[in-house]
Amino acid sequence: MSDTKDTFTIDGQIIEFDHGQTVLQAALNAGVYIPHLCHHPELKPNGSCKLCTVTVNGRNGSACTQQALPGLEVENNTPAINDRRRVLLQMLFVEGNHFCPGCEKSGNCQLQALAYDLEMLTPHFRHSFPDRAVDASHPDIWLDRNRCVMCELCVRASRDLDGKSVFMLAGRGPASQVVVDSPSGLLKDSALTLDDKAAHVCPVGAILPKRTAFKVPIGDRQFDDAVISNQTDYLATRRIDTNPTTTDESLAEKV
Amino acid sequence: MNAPEQVRKLRIATTSLSGCFGCHMSLLDIDERLIELAHLVEFDRSPITDIKHCGHCDVALIEGGVCNAENVHVLRELRANSKVLVALGACAINGGLPAQRNNLDVRRCLTQVYRAEGSGEVQVPNDPELPLLLEKVYPINEIVRVDYFVPGCPPSGDTIWKFLTDLLTGRTPRIEHPMLKFD
Numbered sequence: 001m002s003d004t005k006d007t008f009t010i011d012g013q014i015i016e017f018d019h020g021q022t023v024l025q026a027a028l029n030a031g032v033y034i035p036h037l038c039h040h041p042e043l044k045p046n047g048s049c050k051l052c053t054v055t056v057n058g059r060n061g062s063a064c065t066q067q068a069l070p071g072l073e074v075e076n077n078t079p080a081i082n083d084r085r086r087v088l089l090q091m092l093f094v095e096g097n098h099f100c101p102g103c104e105k106s107g108n109c110q111l112q113a114l115a116y117d118l119e120m121l122t123p124h125f126r127h128s129f130p131d132r133a134v135d136a137s138h139p140d141i142w143l144d145r146n147r148c149v150m151c152e153l154c155v156r157a158s159r160d161l162d163g164k165s166v167f168m169l170a171g172r173g174p175a176s177q178v179v180v181d182s183p184s185g186l187l188k189d190s191a192l193t194l195d196d197k198a199a200h201v202c203p204v205g206a207i208l209p210k211r212t213a214f215k216v217p218i219g220d221r222q223f224d225d226a227v228i229s230n231q232t233d234y235l236a237t238r239r240i241d242t243n244p245t246t247t248d249e250s251l252a253e254k255v
Numbered sequence: 256m257n258a259p260e261q262v263r264k265l266r267i268a269t270t271s272l273s274g275c276f277g278c279h280m281s282l283l284d285i286d287e288r289l290i291e292l293a294h295l296v297e298f299d300r301s302p303i304t305d306i307k308h309c310g311h312c313d314v315a316l317i318e319g320g321v322c323n324a325e326n327v328h329v330l331r332e333l334r335a336n337s338k339v340l341v342a343l344g345a346c347a348i349n350g351g352l353p354a355q356r357n358n359l360d361v362r363r364c365l366t367q368v369y370r371a372e373g374s375g376e377v378q379v380p381n382d383p384e385l386p387l388l389l390e391k392v393y394p395i396n397e398i399v400r401v402d403y404f405v406p407g408c409p410p411s412g413d414t415i416w417k418f419l420t421d422l423l424t425g426r427t428p429r430i431e432h433p434m435l436k437f438d
Contacts, residue, residue: 099354101351101437101438107438115437116432121406127350127397129354
């Protein structure tokens, strides 16, 4: 038996991997960026956003669900694949109500960072301007469905990490939405608390801790300095921070 | 020797539809480069010249989305008269702040805003000169064909300068990090 590590290639570059890793995990660990939105290193793969679509041995597949196998030939950073990813992003933008100038997640938002990185200048398609409910009932957490991209990170974090199953996707097609497990359907009557991972995992501005908005000045936000494709170390190792340093104690005391 | 050939100045039209003039302020924010720009272009219809209708133009810069009937007429006039039409800023690209009313009923908005305190009497202004509101605020690419998009709320002076100099000197305009901002 040989003691060399198993490898596959991404755009011709040799990538080493450990048994059981996905193509996306192995790529990020090797410093190779594959765009993704519904993947988080702490959670099991979901394969719902399709932004990590790559070509594996000539067939399209999600890098986050494709198991890394010896000898795979993966195409990732090609104009054709990036064009399709940009179209997926545009559809995500017109499907919800994504108004960056008024969103406190701006600069830390993964959807926005992906759009910057793929140079999406316009959402292109006809906006649907859906009518979606905001749930501000919880004392510590916002739920703004206008910005939701249905990645199910909150669903998985609540179920698999917090053991609470507070969130679920319900409805079909354009009527899909995040629903809350509580008698009233409101967040305030659910089991969700501020120290839950589900309260902090949202990649966009749909679930946000209250009283933390705009604490990080423009210029210091996650994706201000470096584009997301240059942050593979962060993407590979990030953990859900249930106690963000952006919480201002002095303000909390005043309130 | 012949005198250098007089280069024709490009004609630019600008307008703010359903916008806040922030993008125009950002255009002025190119500061002393305005003088350089004035060597390359002359302005047709624009809040800067106060010309009311545009002639044939090379470039039209459109700020703001489309919220009323007049916006539609102005936008179509600019499209018909310009070779290159540019969506400048967030509102032109996705409706922006004015589009926040898109899930509200226009009649209800107006009757609530124009309800007198106390008496509760409703008097919605109906002067024929006032353009009628559309039921939604639209990004301009849902009304006319758009050639280029310059995101930002507003795009910075540097971004606008980069875009204009690319366009005016015949390069393919490209806006990328760190100039590409949606906020």
